[in-house]
Amino acid sequence: MKYIFFFIVSLFLAINLHAKNPVSSPTFIDIIKEIIKDDKYIFDDKNIELSVPNFADNPTQVPIFVDGKKIKNATRMILFADLNPIPEIIDMQLGKLLPVVSLNIKVAQETPIRAMILDEKGVWHIGSKNIRSFGGGCSVSSSEAMDTDYSKYLGKTKTNLFQTSSKDIHRLKASIFHPMETGLVFGNSEFYINKILVKKADEVLSEIKTFSPISQNPRFTFETIDNSKNYTIEFYDNDGNEFISESK
Amino acid sequence: MKALIFSIISFSFLFSSSFDFKLKPIKLSDNSYYFYGKKEYFSPSNGGDIANCAFIITKKSVILIDTGSSKEYGEQVKKEIRKITSKPIKYIINTHHHPDHFLGNAAFTNSDIYATEFTKNDIEQNGELYIVNLVNLIHDAMDGTRIKAPNQVLTTETLNFDNYKLKVLYMDGHTESDIVIFDENSKILYTSDLIFNKRTLTTPHANIDEWIKSLYQLEKINYSVLVPGHGIASKTKEPIKENIAYLNFLENTLKDSANKGLDIFEILSKPIPKEFEDFAMFKEEFERSIINLYPSYERNVNK
Numbered sequence: 230m231k232y233i234f235f236f237i238v239s240l241f242l243a244i245n246l247h248a249k250n251p252v253s254s255p256t257f258i259d260i261i262k263e264i265i266k267d268d269k270y271i272f273d274d275k276n277i278e279l280s281v282p283n284f285a286d287n288p289t290q291v292p293i294f295v296d297g298k299k300i301k302n303a304t305r306m307i308l309f310a311d312l313n314p315i316p317e318i319i320d321m322q323l324g325k326l327l328p329v330v331s332l333n334i335k336v337a338q339e340t341p342i343r344a345m346i347l348d349e350k351g352v353w354h355i356g357s358k359n360i361r362s363f364g365g366g367c368s369v370s371s372s373e374a375m376d377t378d379y380s381k382y383l384g385k386t387k388t389n390l391f392q393t394s395s396k397d398i399h400r401l402k403a404s405i406f407h408p409m410e411t412g413l414v415f416g417n418s419e420f421y422i423n424k425i426l427v428k429k430a431d432e433v434l435s436e437i438k439t440f441s442p443i444s445q446n447p448r449f450t451f452e453t454i455d456n457s458k459n460y461t462i463e464f465y466d467n468d469g470n471e472f473i474s475e476s477k
Numbered sequence: 478m479k480a481l482i483f484s485i486i487s488f489s490f491l492f493s494s495s496f497d498f499k500l501k502p503i504k505l506s507d508n509s510y511y512f513y514g515k516k517e518y519f520s521p522s523n524g525g526d527i528a529n530c531a532f533i534i535t536k537k538s539v540i541l542i543d544t545g546s547s548k549e550y551g552e553q554v555k556k557e558i559r560k561i562t563s564k565p566i567k568y569i570i571n572t573h574h575h576p577d578h579f580l581g582n583a584a585f586t587n588s589d590i591y592a593t594e595f596t597k598n599d600i601e602q603n604g605e606l607y608i609v610n611l612v613n614l615i616h617d618a619m620d621g622t623r624i625k626a627p628n629q630v631l632t633t634e635t636l637n638f639d640n641y642k643l644k645v646l647y648m649d650g651h652t653e654s655d656i657v658i659f660d661e662n663s664k665i666l667y668t669s670d671l672i673f674n675k676r677t678l679t680t681p682h683a684n685i686d687e688w689i690k691s692l693y694q695l696e697k698i699n700y701s702v703l704v705p706g707h708g709i710a711s712k713t714k715e716p717i718k719e720n721i722a723y724l725n726f727l728e729n730t731l732k733d734s735a736n737k738g739l740d741i742f743e744i745l746s747k748p749i750p751k752e753f754e755d756f757a758m759f760k761e762e763f764e765r766s767i768i769n770l771y772p773s774y775e776r777n778v779n780k
């Protein structure tokens with residue numbers, strides 16, 4: 230009984246320590262320090278709409294959707310999952326993109342996920358959600374998970390442009406065949422898309438860093454207020470490959 | 478705090494006896510019965526009892542259609558059948574490869590187990606994985622469950638079990654191979670998971686177009702009672718019509734949304750259509766279906 234009492238007391242202490250963090254975790258402080266150093270941050274679930282499944286049945290393909298359009302003139306957006314062995318997911322220098330992204334990720338276990346958006350005053354706004362899952366997604370080999378013949382499909386891309394319900398916002402959906410190996414499975418070295426450039430002719434609208442917890446055969450949704458009919462998306466992987474896709 | 482209470486509860490479970498499914502066979506005709514599975518998802522509290530299975534008592538033996546999700550469930554099915562007849566359970570049919578329909582095989586050591594070659598192969602290849610997944614979802618009720626794969630491959634259109642004849646219909650859509658059994662003696666149609674009655678369809682291995690085709694075939698059959706894979710038995714064609722409507726709704730939603738460039742969560746935030754409001758598990762299964770199926774529809778835009 231003494232132990233139970235002690236357990237409850239320490240639980241309350243832990244909760245109080247992270248009073249402002251809506252989904253606390255033991256790794257959050259370390260990760261955020263590493264990514265944004267001493268920058269200011271606030272928890273801001275009001276202005277960041279972060280959607281995750283009620284339960285992620287398939288830990289290798291967990292859809293995530295972030296809409297941070299309420300934060301005006303945002304300059305950068307970073308997504309990370311606290312309890313993944315490789316926490317960082319995507320790091321976008323927004324440029325002419327809005328703070329909106331949709332993609333699928335792998336989760337190693339049930340984990341909080343964060344969407345951090347940097348506003349024009351240099352303050353990070355953090356949206357938080359918990360992803361419920363039995364996990365295992367980061368240590369499953371991609372090629373085992375699905376027997377796609379990569380020699381045939383590797384780098385096959387597709388980009389579509391859509392008009393959204395808001396007249397001046399355009400949505401880009403891009404997909405590419407790529408195994409996105411984390412390197413966490415013994416015998417598999419890491420092999421993943423690590424950079425994406427969104428371009429209009431020669432102008433770079435946004436530069437995006439991506440990490441291996443993004444799911445196999447990634448699909449991305451971005452939004453822009455740029456009003457072009459044609460965009461080019463360039464994908465780079467850590468093996469020096471370059472894949473180019475033009476919007477339809 | 479929740480976690481603490483939970484761990485105390487699970488601790489006490491360690492000392493309790495095996496899960497009690499409280500099974501009660503429901504009579505369909507003189508010689509036919511089914512066990513009704515709850516219209517829920519796998520959970521420790523239902524012990525995995527979420528699918529129907531059925532049995533037919535013939536002159537010399539008992540035919541069992543599907544065996545539930547665990548050895549313990551199979552054992553309790555056996556016990557309930559024993560209360561009605563002492564005839565041997567000689568024949569088992571596994572309608573498809575989903576774990577809530579075949580893992581009870583483990584309880585039947587002296588029966589011949591029939592399935593299509595596809596189903597038999599899938600059970601042999603992925604059976605262990607299904608058990609691991611269910612241990613995560615159900616916990617203790619899975620104790621002792623091992624893979625017992627079918628030992629007989631279904632190929633004929635008629636089965637003759639000790640002179641009791643059954644019609645076998647080879648269909649697909651819910652999986653790549655779904656067996657429907659029509660008992661012309663009693664006019665009872667055992668549809669397996671091609672039909673869920675008032676329970677939202679699950680689609681992890683589904684092909685929507687094929688499924689709809691199969692449902693139109695089933696609609697033509699003149700049955701007295703339909704025993705679905707999930708949900709209560711029905712004397713009408715209503716469940717078939719409702720399932721066709723749901724699959725059409727699902728497919729149209731996927732196609733439309735992909736053409737408009739919607740995101741998964743934008744699809745999921747729409748209100749539930751009135752006609753499906755009384756389906757059990759709508760929100761959960763619709764979310765699963767959209768997450769699983771949408772990427773392929775997105776890839777096919779403009780193709």
Ligand SMILES: [Zn+2]
Pocket residue numbers: 573575651670
């Ligand atoms: Zn099934």
